[in-house]
Amino acid sequence: MKRPLMLLVPLGKVSGPWLEELIKEIAENFQTQVELTRPLPYPPSAFCFRRRRFFAHLIIDFLREKAGPVDFVVGLADAELYNVHHNSIISESHFQARAAVISVNKLRDFLFGERPEELFRKRVYKEILRSFGHMLGLGHCRNPRCVMYPSLTLMETDLKGNSFCPECSLKLRLRFGEIPLLRKAA
Template sequence: MNLTDSNLISAISSEIRRIFGWNVIVSSYVDAPAEYFNRSRGQYILEGILGMASRISSERRDIVLIVADLDAYAGDLNFVFGQAEFNGSAAVVYLERLRPEFYGERGDYSLFTKRVLKEVMHELGHVLGLGHCGNWRCVMHFSNTIMDTDRKGNYDSYYCSRCLDIIRRSSRKIARRV
């Protein structure tokens, strides 16, 4: 699978429309610059890729989500599933560690897609000003492991009622802004 996986792109676009009511424009593929790759770790530094998303969002004046078929880390963290500008306009989701195969499991496209959608909703929640939620079932709960990701976000809306209320208010502000 690569970033031209039309089923995954369609699932992401569809869920963003369903949850937020936003129009989604799928843009072109962007290569991750080599300077953001840490050879000794075999991973990309998160800040570089998030910076790319931020620059694109400034140019386009839109919320930009990069779905990167990469493995990334930040600071002292061994890995990250994603990152977003809090109350900003840029977010990134990294696919590598969302795949069951990464953990030695059999490939499961349905599970992989669910994980990706949960992380997309989590990072867009940060863009809309949501912090981490104490409710372990809410998609805004912090994921330390892939098991945390699998447990959370199993509401129809992904978010608990408290976070969903904040999301709805934030989404209306964004709709007026755009």
């Protein structure tokens, strides 16, 4: 069985050694191919001068257009994002487009502990996994330990787990069967 391809697309000036570690973790846990593209500039039409941030839906459309025929595409943004419901968001995902965008700058706020870079990478991983769940058709979960629990704050992101709860795992298995893609993520 061919392994699905997930494309990670840095937007703006997203870079650092954490990206290589993240790619290895995603490839191992998701049982998928992961490729990192060269950084892309933001589409100018996505910027809202009044809000001073980018409209996530337009960035997702841009990513899907640029990515071509890949299974999943995730943009990693160094800027603030918003959607139709919230003035500031951590991430946004689209099921039909199988695309998502994550504000990694927002995940850098309030880093603490002995290893702040590790906390940052965990936050990004959780958001990618949550976005991946949405791209596979999962909705939000009511279990605050599940990665699918909606997190509007960093505290909520830090408190939830880094895997699907039993109920969300079951939904994925009922929809897709035993898929190797989620062997460790579920």
